[in-house]
Amino acid sequence: MTELYQLLISAGVVLLGIFLFTGSRWRFLYILYKTLPRDILGAFRFFQVNALLWWWERKGYTVAAVFSRLAAAHPEKIAYIFEEKEWTYKEVEEFTNQVGRYFKSKGLSRGDSVALVMEGRPEYIGIWLGLSKAGFVAALVNNNLRHDVLLHSIHAAECKAVIYGSELKDAIEDISDKIPELTLYQWSELSNTPILDRAIDLSPALANTDPDPLLEDLALGHPRDKLLYIYTSGTTGMPKAAVVNSLRYMLMSCGVHGMLGLRETDRIYDALPLYHTAGGVVGAGQALLRGITVVLRRRFSASKFWPDCVYYECTVAQYIGEICRYLLAVPQSPNDTAHRVRLMFGNGLRPQIWEPFVERFRVKQIGEFYGATEGNSNLVNIDSTVGAVGFVPRYAGRMYPVALLRVNEDTCEPIRGPDGLCIACKPGEPGVLIGKINPKIAVNDFSGYADKKASEKKIIHDVFKKGERAFNSGDILVMDEFGYFYFKDRTGDTFRWRGENVATSEVEAVISNAIGLKDAVVYGVEVPGNEGKAGMAAIYDPEHSLNLKELGEGVKKALPTYARPLFLRILEDLPMTGTFKLKKTDLQSEGFDINKVKDPLYFFDRTGTYVRVTEQLCKDIQEQKIRI
Numbered sequence: 001m002t003e004l005y006q007l008l009i010s011a012g013v014v015l016l017g018i019f020l021f022t023g024s025r026w027r028f029l030y031i032l033y034k035t036l037p038r039d040i041l042g043a044f045r046f047f048q049v050n051a052l053l054w055w056w057e058r059k060g061y062t063v064a065a066v067f068s069r070l071a072a073a074h075p076e077k078i079a080y081i082f083e084e085k086e087w088t089y090k091e092v093e094e095f096t097n098q099v100g101r102y103f104k105s106k107g108l109s110r111g112d113s114v115a116l117v118m119e120g121r122p123e124y125i126g127i128w129l130g131l132s133k134a135g136f137v138a139a140l141v142n143n144n145l146r147h148d149v150l151l152h153s154i155h156a157a158e159c160k161a162v163i164y165g166s167e168l169k170d171a172i173e174d175i176s177d178k179i180p181e182l183t184l185y186q187w188s189e190l191s192n193t194p195i196l197d198r199a200i201d202l203s204p205a206l207a208n209t210d211p212d213p214l215l216e217d218l219a220l221g222h223p224r225d226k227l228l229y230i231y232t233s234g235t236t237g238m239p240k241a242a243v244v245n246s247l248r249y250m251l252m253s254c255g256v257h258g259m260l261g262l263r264e265t266d267r268i269y270d271a272l273p274l275y276h277t278a279g280g281v282v283g284a285g286q287a288l289l290r291g292i293t294v295v296l297r298r299r300f301s302a303s304k305f306w307p308d309c310v311y312y313e314c315t316v317a318q319y320i321g322e323i324c325r326y327l328l329a330v331p332q333s334p335n336d337t338a339h340r341v342r343l344m345f346g347n348g349l350r351p352q353i354w355e356p357f358v359e360r361f362r363v364k365q366i367g368e369f370y371g372a373t374e375g376n377s378n379l380v381n382i383d384s385t386v387g388a389v390g391f392v393p394r395y396a397g398r399m400y401p402v403a404l405l406r407v408n409e410d411t412c413e414p415i416r417g418p419d420g421l422c423i424a425c426k427p428g429e430p431g432v433l434i435g436k437i438n439p440k441i442a443v444n445d446f447s448g449y450a451d452k453k454a455s456e457k458k459i460i461h462d463v464f465k466k467g468e469r470a471f472n473s474g475d476i477l478v479m480d481e482f483g484y485f486y487f488k489d490r491t492g493d494t495f496r497w498r499g500e501n502v503a504t505s506e507v508e509a510v511i512s513n514a515i516g517l518k519d520a521v522v523y524g525v526e527v528p529g530n531e532g533k534a535g536m537a538a539i540y541d542p543e544h545s546l547n548l549k550e551l552g553e554g555v556k557k558a559l560p561t562y563a564r565p566l567f568l569r570i571l572e573d574l575p576m577t578g579t580f581k582l583k584k585t586d587l588q589s590e591g592f593d594i595n596k597v598k599d600p601l602y603f604f605d606r607t608g609t610y611v612r613v614t615e616q617l618c619k620d621i622q623e624q625k626i627r628i
């Protein structure tokens with residue numbers, strides 16, 4: 001506890017200093033009184049997390065190395081539980097060794113990437129971890145993607161091979177002609193599953209491989225080597241492959257672990273997709289790095305959530321905002337409170353449903369956090385303050401690299417003062433969240449994307465000092481006077497729907513292809529009763545030549561469900577102010593409200609056709625009488 005003691009003293013000295021030199025002393029004292037316990041606990045945990053990461057980096061450990069050490073320390077402990085099977089550390093370790101050894105013999109070189117397209121299961125984690133043992137980098141492709149977007153994702157990470165689960169055979173078959181140079185490996189859960197002509201049957205091949213450790217290869221690994229590619233939509237363009245190195249993986253996983261005080265005896269329910277950071281890093285990583293048992297699911301099910309938590313005796317569960325809303329929509333059941341979940345952590349629990357959620361399911365602590373896969377600005381709410389995504393102590397603002405910048409609301413560009421530098425927001429003033437880049441410190445590094453140009457776009461130069469660089473999250477947040485951060489919105493180039501980020505430019509490209517290169521603009525609109533924003537497209541069609549049937553089919557073929565525009569607006573005139581794109585904010589605020597919009601509106605119904613929005617239909621959607 002000496003650290004805590006020292007921290008207290010130094011905090012005291014700093015505060016006394018500030019107190020003596022500040023104008024509004026009493027307000028300041030009040031803020032201090034309110035936030036000191038939080039800040040001391042936060043600082044202490046923050047220190048612990050950083051010490052651990054510093055130590056691992058010094059020792060040169062990768063995620064695989066840390067995991068192997070855990071497996072040696074407690075081989076019989078349960079690492080993952082999936083359906084009726086428990087996987088011990090030893091079993092995962094041996095499976096990953098088989099993966100590593102097998103792919104080493106397949107003509108790949110260190111640093112090569114391999115696409116992984118599969119539903120969630122322990123083998124999913126075993127495959128990417130095993131690849132990393134041999135120095136290969138798995139690209140975790142979203143398993144909902146089809147056709148062009150799937151192809152794009154495989155190419156974006158320059159994959160040399162594709163490993164897919166047999167459940168996604170059809171999706172791979174659709175694109176298989178377009179990737180003749182890539183070797184396909186099919187992993188099947190059951191033997192005798194038919195496989196694609198071109199593919200290699202991976203399951204028996206792995207079972208016949210030696211499970212001994214790959215000691216030499218492990219020793220070659222470095223914490224800053226690429227570990228994974230995780231796709232994000234970023235703020236512009238098609239899905240981008242963000243580089244996650246071992247250190248970043250450790251930071252995200254151990255950051256949440258340390259800041260929220262998870263325990264070794266915990267059991268975590270992780271029903272989130274493993275190709276995203278939340279499920280695959282923050283959740284699954286607790287077993288790989290911290291020795292905590294994690295329960296996985298093939299896919300999320302709202303009605304199975306609490307029964308599963310009861311059945312598997314989970315003490316911690318993970319959420320994303322959409323999940324919380326779905327859970328509230330399930331009819332009440334004794335299992336709502338029969339579970340032992342004391343803490344839920346995740347991202348996107350909105351203030352409006354926070355309290356009803358906590359009350360109904362009696363979860364003591366909510367660990368809401370904020371962090372972008374590729375970014376370096378991480379925040380965690382450690383004291384369950386309703387609605388907050390985290391905090392930065394008011395007097396530590398300069399030390400912690402996160403800040404809010406004033407932006408132009410329409411263009412989302414930072415506003416600069418006469419000196420050419422950015423302007424920090426005051427408490428209560430919304431601004432874009434940035435994380436200052438300091439490559440020397442693990443927490444402040446920005447690993448970037450596979451595509452260098454895309455990385456450059458996310459960087460703001462000359463932030464508060466000449467030459468200072470920062471990562472632009474593209475998210476608008478606001479900070480209160482106690483230093484709590486609240487999420488406001490996302491800047492206009494992406495919207496979030498059904499737990500996925502959608503890049504508007506990607507959808508725009510698909511639409512203009514499907515309907516012969518007409519001008520289209522895509523944006524997200526709020527739909528009552530739903531988390532996030534649904535896609536809406538405004539299409540310029542003065543000659544009334546738009547074929548809605550063709551558009552509907554094109555959209556279904558090229559876009560995953562969550563990215564398909566639910567609403568269309570047909571424009572006869574281009575907006576008065578000239579360029580089409582800049583009117584996004586106006587279009588967005590009018591949404592699909594038939595009382596405000598005189599243009600024809602269409603709705604993508606459950607059968608997958610665009611139907612005209614009538615007054616009744618609009619009302620039914622507003623009143624949530626129609627399921628979308």
Ligand SMILES: *[C@@H]1O[C@H](CO)[C@@H](O)[C@H](O)[C@H]1NC(C)=O
Binds near residue numbers: 306
């Ligand atoms: C409650 O959960 C248990 C354990 O999973 C399950 O067997 C039971 O059917 C659930 N009860 C209800 C009403 O869903």
